[in-house]
Amino acid sequence: MPDKSDHKRPFRPRAPASRMQPGRGRPRGPRSDRHAPRDSDTPVILYGWHPVKMALENPQRQIRRLIVTENALRRLAEDGVTLPLEPEIVRPDAIATRLPPDAVHQGLYAEADPLPALTLDTVPARGLVLALDQVTDPHNVGAILRSAAAFACTAIVTTARHSPEATGVLAKSASGALEHVPFVTVQNLARALDALRQRGFLVVGLDSEGDSDLAATPLAEPLVLVLGAEGKGLRQLTRSLCDHVARLDLPGAIKSLNVSNAAALSLYVAASRLGLRLP
Numbered sequence: 001m002p003d004k005s006d007h008k009r010p011f012r013p014r015a016p017a018s019r020m021q022p023g024r025g026r027p028r029g030p031r032s033d034r035h036a037p038r039d040s041d042t043p044v045i046l047y048g049w050h051p052v053k054m055a056l057e058n059p060q061r062q063i064r065r066l067i068v069t070e071n072a073l074r075r076l077a078e079d080g081v082t083l084p085l086e087p088e089i090v091r092p093d094a095i096a097t098r099l100p101p102d103a104v105h106q107g108l109y110a111e112a113d114p115l116p117a118l119t120l121d122t123v124p125a126r127g128l129v130l131a132l133d134q135v136t137d138p139h140n141v142g143a144i145l146r147s148a149a150a151f152a153c154t155a156i157v158t159t160a161r162h163s164p165e166a167t168g169v170l171a172k173s174a175s176g177a178l179e180h181v182p183f184v185t186v187q188n189l190a191r192a193l194d195a196l197r198q199r200g201f202l203v204v205g206l207d208s209e210g211d212s213d214l215a216a217t218p219l220a221e222p223l224v225l226v227l228g229a230e231g232k233g234l235r236q237l238t239r240s241l242c243d244h245v246a247r248l249d250l251p252g253a254i255k256s257l258n259v260s261n262a263a264a265l266s267l268y269v270a271a272s273r274l275g276l277r278l279p
Contacts, residue, residue, distance in 0.1 A: 043111040044167040046178075047099055049075075052108035054176035056081050061179065062113040067095055072107030103172070114166070118182040120192055123155045125199050125222045128270060131157040133189055133238045134229040135259055138164035142173020143260035144227070149177035151267040151276075157184045157192055157224075193241045196224055203242045205234050206266055208256040210247030214266060217246040219273045225266050227259055 043064055046052050053076065055061045066087040068076070073087060095109045123129060130148055135141055141164050148156055163185075164170050171178050186192040193203050204217060205226040226242060228234035239245055248257065248265055257265065270276075 042114075044114050044171070046110040046112060046167070046171050047095070047103060047105040047108060048172045048175075049106045049108060050176035051171045051174070051178065052110045053079070053081060054179045055110060055112055056083065058115075058179040060115055063110055064113065065111040067098075067109040069095070069107035075107075100169070103169075115179075115182065118155060118184050120157070120184055120186060120195055121199075123157075123184060123196070125201065126154065127222060127276065128153045128267065128274075129155050129157060129196070129201065129222065129224045130263065130267075131189065131193060131203075131224050131226040132159075132163065133226060133234055134159065134162040134232070135227060136162055136164060137230055137259075138168070138170035139173045140230065140258070140260045142170040142175075142177075144263040145170070145174040145181055146177040147260070147264040147267055149174075149180040150264075151271050153181055153267070154222075155182050155184050157186060157189070157196075159189050160185050160187055162229075190237050190241055193224065193226070193238070197241070197243070202244075204270075205239055205242035205245040206248070206262060207234050207239070207245050208247055210245040212244070212246055213249040214246040214269050215249070215273070217244050219270055221274055223270060223274065225263075225270060227263055227266075230259055 046055050049072075052066075056063065056066075056076070063084050066083065066085060067090055068087045069092050070089055073089060076083070092105075092107060095105045095107065096103070098109060099105055128151060130144065130153055132141065132144070135144070135158070141158075145156060166178060166183055184192075197203055201222045201224045202220050203224045203226060204214070204219065205228070206214070207228065226234065226238060228238070234242075234245070248262060248269070250257075
């Protein structure tokens with residue numbers, strides 16, 4: 001449990017990076033470190049080997065723009081990746097100027113359409129679903145997404161507010177998992193949890209002060225595991241809508257985990273208890 005502490009566009013050549021005028025600063029355009037409004041016209045920013053490669057291999061992902069270095073383009077060809085549009089070939093620093101200073105792009109940058117949205121009533125009533133109660137750190141959400149993909153979660157439910165965009169840092173932290181686990185964005189998490197309960201989901205919240213160890217808590221499919229925000233944990237209303245509030249009993253001196261680590265351990269315990277095939 002958390003520690004409480006356009007479719008494809010025609011290629012238009014760009015001037016080589018060496019011709020960029022000095023003193024103009026970073027180019028204008030989409031920024032991976034800026035939270036833009038959630039709408040279909042705002043491109044998803046992807047960078048790094050796994051996020052971009054898996055997006056290129058995902059038939060549901062529409063790539064608007066692809067910027068690559070020569071080395072990265074060669075590596076994609078060696079891996080047999082088919083490109084859906086003509087890439088722009090630049091030097092590494094031309095990609096770096098589009099990203100936060102500490103971003104590791106590995107020679108790949110893409111702008112894409114958001115994936116088709118999944119609504120709450122189309123989430124399959126089987127297996128495991130994760131619900132995030134105002135988890136705001138994109139690194140944590142990306143790591144949670146990676147664990148969710150590893151355990152074949154059917155969806156991640158999150159709120160329109162108080163949650164990071166499925167782009168940039170989050171996508172990089174997810175290391176390609178964004179292409180495998182759909183996000184369901186809701187306006188009100190409490191109503192969403194109640195709707196899932198009405199469809200037969202068992203809702204279990206994770207909290208360091210939970211009533212029982214998750215390993216000993218009655219579990220059944222379909223199951224929703226609810227994780228609280230960094231530092232604050234589950235909100236009171238969220239707790240009240242859980243069928244059970246469970247903890248992770250740990251043998252060491254530290255009894256609480258970072259939310260992404262708690263998600264991975266909780267998924268393992270739940271998958272083991274339910275007899276789901278583990279990765």
